[in-house]
Amino acid sequence: MHADAPTREVRVTRRYLERDGRPWFPVTGEVHYARIPRERWSEVLGHARAGGLDSVATYVFWQAHEPGPGDFRWGGDLDLRAFVELAGRHGLDVVVRLGPWAHGEARHGGFPDWLVARDLAVRTNDPAYLDLVRAFYAQTIAQLDGLTHADGGPVVGAQLDNELYDQPEHLATLRTIAEQAGLRVPVWTATGWGGAQVPPTLLPVYSAYADGFWEDTDTEWPAFSPVHFRYSTVRDDLSVGADLREALDGITLEGSGDGDGAGAAPKDDDVPYATCELGGGMHVAYHRRPSVTPQDVAALALAKIGSGSVWQGYYMYAGGTQRVGPHGTEQESHATGYPNDVPTRTYDFGAPVGEHGQVRLHHHLLRRQHLWLQHDGAALAAMTTTVGGGSEDADDMNDQGALRWSVRSDGGRGYVFLTTYQPARRPLPPQPGVQLAVALDDATVTVPSRPVDLPAGVSVAWPVRYPLADGLVLRSATAQVLTRIAADGTDGAREVVVLVATDGVPVELVLDGDVAAAGPVTARRENGTTVLDLIVPPGPGTVVGLPGVDVLVLDDATANRLYRLDVFGRDRLVLSDAPVYSLDGALVVHTGAPATTVSLLPAPPSLTASTEWTAVVTAQGEGPLWSTWTVSVPGAGHRRVAADLHPTAPAPPVSTKGGPMGRLSAPTDFSGAARVHLDVPAEALDGVDRALLRIAWTGDVGRALVHHDGRAEVVSDHFWHGRDWDVDLTPWRDDVVRDGVTLELLPWRRATGVWVDPSVRDVPDGIAVAAVDVVRVARVMLAAVNDEPPTA
Incomplete structure (x- = not known):
């Protein structure tokens, strides 16, 4: 049964x-169960x-579940029902x-090869195609029996097809088929x-990416991407999936495609502004390999809230590994x-949670926004949006110096949004x-009571x-x-x-009326208000006492360590140096360091x-708000395997071009x-999770191979793009201990294009391996002393 x-x-x-x-402001992240080992589902969720x-949202890949006609598979990593039940548990x-x-x-x-081989008008209302869809939908929906929202389960929504632009009747038919099942x-x-033309029976959901691997190699930054760092009333993005529209369907769009008449997409003010694919990172293709930063992801997400989004949906939130099927990868x-x-x-997608469970900076940056939405999202969802400052034209270079702002308000209260952030290729002043x-x-x-200087990049x-x-x-x-x-x-x-607080911006709190305040502030009375200026740096101990409430003002780095979790029987704030989450009331710590600290409020x-x-837990004492413990796990940490290698590829292949766009x-x-x-x-592989x-x-390209069942198996590959390459050795421990790991590496050749x-393109041609480490990650479950001992 779902927790709700x-x-x-x-x-x-x-x-x-x-x-x-009540208004509900959902926050959804894409997690593909079929691309994650089942034993890691709970951790990722x-x-x-x-x-x-x-x-969470998840694709049901037809090719995975029906590799041959009528051969349906729902076990192991493909157990949709178990995944949904586990999501509810979390x-x-x-x-x-x-x-x-x-x-x-x-x-x-995602279509099975056997379906592609048939002479069918797929993604239309072709009766022969619909018969196969009915069978697939019936099997899928059977896995969800008793797990829908109406049954008290976690399944609250369904998306039909994906990126289908000109078949509104087919989309409507898919809903009918699903309901009939x-x-x-x-x-x-x-x-x-x-x-896209979306029928009125479906809610259109939108995307926004900071960059795209699907662009051409001569595209320095996609033309439409800058609009996603503005506050804008524009919901659509004609660039996402444009290469597939052109290459597979022969469709080139010049306008918005809203149109009028039967089957046309609803006007923007007729439906909520909902998103399902805010870029949580970006995949790479061989020809084009973007590097989207955590700051890019967080700034884009906040810009969408400032633009009126009432549903934040991320693609991807957790990376995974492509499957190997009957026809290969x-x-x-x-x-x-x-x-x-x-x-x-x-x-991997450069997601907040990586292919192998790596927790990255944007997991923390986004969590700060999501904690706010958990607390005040109902009020925010009901607020209207006013966009001002700057142009909505993505190509307007004269807009670079304008102050970008928006306001969301219900008439009585609200929020002011300001940004000076844009990716490094076109920074703002x-x-x-x-x-x-x-x-x-x-x-x-x-706002504020006196002008402030807003630094670049915030x-x-x-x-x-x-x-x-009450009354404050x-x-x-x-x-x-x-x-x-x-x-x-x-x-x-x-x-x-x-x-x-924001680095570089003095903290000012303005209170209605004459208010007594205690703590590290100076107070002045202006025009019926009390203005408090913080006189010490923000941090975990920076508390301003006010009538009936304390205000804790954190610095940027501490905010990235802050969680709000249901642990030890109630909601608590957690400050942790390592990634943590809650499982059945216990606090789970995943640490790649020999020691980490955890602070709790209330403790x-x-x-x-x-x-x-x-693992040893040692109390470090109590402060004005927090109680702190050190968790020592001597087995966690990094072990160097190799460094400073410069191997030579004796005969790298000649570059070629292919596909429908050459x-x-x-x-x-x-x-x-x-x-x-x-x-x-x-010993480098033992004793950790x-x-x-x-x-x-x-x-250029790397592959990692291990010898398994008498043959060399490619367990990971990597198109070099500036970030480190991680390979999970855990599933292959015995093979690796026996035979080691072989890396096959091809050289960077800038002339390839x-x-x-x-930021990384000026590397010399060739191959350079600066370091190879084994990162040992431990999993520790913490419980309050008087609780039942937690079990892993």
């Missing part, structure tokens, strides 16, 4: 989604929930992306980007008629002397008339709201409101650890590659 049981009504209104009669998500709703066509960089877009969910969606490729060659195995007049129904609020959402306590209103602040919690664990206790009396490996093709001949053999001792081989290198980010 009993069932609360969910419905879609013209402006937002509702849950039990735990990180998703700890990251502030309330739901308190997550599920949106099932039913296909039949998915894309997702899958072979034939027994699926009852309150939210039905279809992708709306590319000017199941990635899209030139060989299967697609314009792009992508890696055969890795689908700082904004001196920033001050806005925010018009509310009964007053105009000046995005903020500052509260206006935020209620702190935060008129404005130059710090962002994160969350609030009762400090001593009792109902009705004094609350702590958590704000986060239990003491903590204890349960793990199959040595783009550079990934090499398939590794007979002339450089070979690096790595011996990994057993996971062992990753981390390779810092430069080159592969596009990589400007």
Whole structure:
């Protein structure tokens, strides 16, 4: 049973989604169960929930579940039912992306080869095609029996097909087929980007990416990407999937495609602004390999909230590994008629949670936004949006110096959004002397009370008339709201409101009326308000005492360590140096360092650890708010395997082009590659939850092979693009101890014309392996001393 049981009504209104009669601001992340080992599902879902998500979305890849006609498979890593049940255990709703066509960089877009071989008008209402869809849908929906929202389960929504632009009748038919098969969910969606014609029975959902591997090698930055770092009323992005429209369907779009008449997409103000593919990172293709930064991801996401989004959906939130099926690897490729060659195995996507569970900076940056949405999303969803400052024209270079701002407000209170962030290829300048007049129904609020200089490269959402306590209103602040919690664990206790400062911006709190304040502030009275200026740096101990409430003002780095989790019987704030999540009331720590600290508010009396490996928990004392413990795991950490290698490839293959758009093709001949053999001792792999081989290198393409069942198996591949290459050795431990790992490496040759980010493109030709380490990650479960001992 889902953690939200009993069932609360969910419905879609013209402006937002509702849950039990209240506005609901969902936060959804894409997680592909079929691309993640089943034994890692719980960890990934735990990180998703700890990251502030309330739901996950997942493709159901037809090719994986029906590799041969009538041969349906739902076991092991393909057990959709078990995945959905586990999501519910973690308190997550599920949106099932039913296909039949998915894309997702899958072979034939997820269609089985046997289906492609038949002479059918796929993705239309061709009766022969629909008969096969009915069988696939019936099998899929049978896996969800008893797990839908109406049954108190986690499945709250379904997406039909993907990136289908001109078949609204077919999309409507797919919903009918799904309902006839027994699926009852309150939210039905279809992708709306590319000017798609979406029938009125489906909610169009949108995308936004900072960059795209699907662009050509002469594209320095996609023409439409800059609009995603502005506040804008534009929801659509005609560039996403444009290469597939052109190459596979012969469709080239010049306009928005809204149109009029039967089957046309609803006008923007008729449906909520919902997203399903905000870029959580970016995949790479052989010809073009973007490097989207964590800061890019976070700034884009916040820009969408400032533009009126009422549903944040990320693609991908957790990376995975491409499957191997009856016809070989199941990635899209030139060989299967697609314009792009992508890696055969890795689908890491540079996501907040990586292919092998690596937790990255954007997991933390996004969590800060999601904690805020958990706390105040219902109010925010009901607020209207006013966009001002700058142009909505992505090509308007004169807009670079304008202050970009927006306001979301319900007339009585709201938030001011400001940004000076754009990716490094077209950065924005700082904004001196920033001050806005925010018009509310009964007053105009000046934010901030005195002009401030906004540094370059920041995005903020500052509260206006935020209620702190009964009779106490935060008129404005130059710090962002994160969350609030009762400090001593009792109902009705004094609350702590958590704000986060922006580096380089002085913290000012403006309160309505004459308010007494204690703590590290100076106070002045101006125009019926009390203005508090922080006089010490923000941090975990920076607390301003106000009547009925304490305000904790964190610095940027501390905010990235802050979680809000249900552990040890109640909601608590957790500060942790290592990634953590909650599982059945225990606190799970994943650490790649020998020691990490954990602080709690409110704190239990003491903590204890349960793990199959040595872990020691030591109390470090109590502060004004936090109690802190050190968790020592001597087995965790890095072990160097090799360094400073410069292997030579004796006969690298000649570059070729292929696919329907004539783009550079990934090499398939590794007979002339450089070979690096790595011996990994057993002690480097034992005694931890996971062992990753981390390779810092430069080159073109790399493959990692282990000898398994008498043959060399490619367990990972990597198109070099500037980030380290991680290979999970854990599933192959015995093979690696016996035979080691072999790397096959091809050299970087700039003349080939592969596009990589400007920050890394000036590397010399050849191959250089700076370092190879085994990263030993431990998993420790913590419980309050008086609780039942946790079990791993």
